[in-house]
Amino acid sequence: MRSLIGAIALAGMMLTASDARAFDETKYPDWSGQWRRPPGVGNQWDTSSPPRKAQAPLTAEYRAIYEANLADQAAGGQGTDPTYICIPDGMPRAMNVIFPMEIIIQPHVTHMLIEYLSMVRRIFTDGRDWPENTEPSFMGYSIGKWIDTGGRGRFDVLEVETRNLKGPRSFDASGLPLHVDNQTIVKERIYLDNADPNILRDEVTTIDNALTRPWTVIKNYHRVRKPVWVEAICAEGNQHVRIGKENYMLSADGYLMPAKKGQAPPDLRYFEQARK
Amino acid sequence: MRQQSSLGSIALAACLLTASAAAQPFDESKYPDWSGQWRRTGGIQWDPTKRLGRAQEAPLTPEYQAVFEASLADQAAGGQGNDPTYKCIPAGMPRIMTMVFPMEIVITPKTTYILSDYSTPRRVYTDGRDWPREFEPTFLGYSIGKWIDDDRDGRYDALEIETRGMKGPRSFEASGIPLHKDNQTVVKERFISDGANRDLLLNEITTIDNALTRPWTVTKKYRRDHNPIWHQNDCSEDNHHVSIGNENYFLSADGHLMPAKKDQPPPDLRYFKQSRK
Numbered sequence: 001m002r003s004l005i006g007a008i009a010l011a012g013m014m015l016t017a018s019d020a021r022a023f024d025e026t027k028y029p030d031w032s033g034q035w036r037r038p039p040g041v042g043n044q045w046d047t048s049s050p051p052r053k054a055q056a057p058l059t060a061e062y063r064a065i066y067e068a069n070l071a072d073q074a075a076g077g078q079g080t081d082p083t084y085i086c087i088p089d090g091m092p093r094a095m096n097v098i099f100p101m102e103i104i105i106q107p108h109v110t111h112m113l114i115e116y117l118s119m120v121r122r123i124f125t126d127g128r129d130w131p132e133n134t135e136p137s138f139m140g141y142s143i144g145k146w147i148d149t150g151g152r153g154r155f156d157v158l159e160v161e162t163r164n165l166k167g168p169r170s171f172d173a174s175g176l177p178l179h180v181d182n183q184t185i186v187k188e189r190i191y192l193d194n195a196d197p198n199i200l201r202d203e204v205t206t207i208d209n210a211l212t213r214p215w216t217v218i219k220n221y222h223r224v225r226k227p228v229w230v231e232a233i234c235a236e237g238n239q240h241v242r243i244g245k246e247n248y249m250l251s252a253d254g255y256l257m258p259a260k261k262g263q264a265p266p267d268l269r270y271f272e273q274a275r276k
Numbered sequence: 277m278r279q280q281s282s283l284g285s286i287a288l289a290a291c292l293l294t295a296s297a298a299a300q301p302f303d304e305s306k307y308p309d310w311s312g313q314w315r316r317t318g319g320i321q322w323d324p325t326k327r328l329g330r331a332q333e334a335p336l337t338p339e340y341q342a343v344f345e346a347s348l349a350d351q352a353a354g355g356q357g358n359d360p361t362y363k364c365i366p367a368g369m370p371r372i373m374t375m376v377f378p379m380e381i382v383i384t385p386k387t388t389y390i391l392s393d394y395s396t397p398r399r400v401y402t403d404g405r406d407w408p409r410e411f412e413p414t415f416l417g418y419s420i421g422k423w424i425d426d427d428r429d430g431r432y433d434a435l436e437i438e439t440r441g442m443k444g445p446r447s448f449e450a451s452g453i454p455l456h457k458d459n460q461t462v463v464k465e466r467f468i469s470d471g472a473n474r475d476l477l478l479n480e481i482t483t484i485d486n487a488l489t490r491p492w493t494v495t496k497k498y499r500r501d502h503n504p505i506w507h508q509n510d511c512s513e514d515n516h517h518v519s520i521g522n523e524n525y526f527l528s529a530d531g532h533l534m535p536a537k538k539d540q541p542p543p544d545l546r547y548f549k550q551s552r553k
Contacts, residue, residue: 231366
């Protein structure tokens, strides 16, 4: 009996020693690899609808803004899609995962890395509360909670809430707007598909004053186990040129050109002054 | 009987250990604690012991010294010279390691991630892989690392990294100290905690590049903040540089295009004239 107790104690000591600062990955789901939008799925917010056909529950005011945006885009403008100047998508649009995503799970924080400048999400899972007086950002401040829905001693769902966002942001390239007050709250529930562990689902609910009700969509991502990561640098080949409130284009031969029919050229008053 | 109980208990202990090993927890205690936020201790020059620009005494070949002098002259006239980052493209390697913005290091058994604002994530593969046969060059390049247990105490102290496969344009710093346009740069790094201060991280960086007459080694130091606040810095959000063709202009505070250099001609608006016909 003594030797049994001794052996258990020995095993216990060895486990304790090896567990010093050990991160037991087996408690967490395996979300390693590269996550991409499913083949054939565009970058629209609600992937259950064709691009520009989403039944967004916009308020009357923001429906009018959206319609004006569509008209501007049809005329060659960018409407309310702010990303043409290479600012990040921000939340919730970042979860369109226009470029591939990697998820790194650690006990205190889960990182979501999207291959685009400044599109790192830190989801704090250390039990912290919302901080006071933090600067708003495009990706916002995210607090998460791991859930063991099956009671099997292994987490299978990550619930995330994101606040403290700044604008301009839109849901997708069609310019579906979020409210200019930036009071957006995004709630997510992320989990692997029951039947296929190479499919990750993200139930994203957006609460925003541009909407008449919370809007929930489900994003699906497909896993690549042996990924190749390629940099996506928006500013590297961006042909959009913003001068004041106008957007122009760069021609293939490097000249400024109008983005819209009949668009006036930029005001060159400072060149005239410089020549005096 | 006593022997039987001993054997049984040993078997039980072995089972417990096997179960633990099979569970493969990531034993963080084998790795240095580089958590938190790391901020540069010096300015934004490449060699932090010297001032920005000519004072860096970069070991440039005569050809690239001339390129650098032309860059300095252009910058003195209001241009951007060889510094490509005014267009909000990333600094790339090795310049990103100046850490204009704070850095986070996330260590996992197979990959160490070096994260900083206005850069895509830097992945340092420590899984023993070899260089891939083909890969698309990137500003950050492809990094393979190796953990080193210098004092053989069962705990890694240093991370040695080699980075290849970069693309340009890149420069060492804002003064425009150039790297060779052939982009054959190789960067070797050795990260190690300061022996006396665990909140000081050292990175000895050696750059091998055809613009240089010899490998150029500098040591960067980063200071830790244990309770960081992460700000997001987006270069494109308020960039007042406007590139049109090969010319760089400026945006005035009231939103008009203005020259960046004295007597700079305005942009050619030929396509506006055509559209008005």
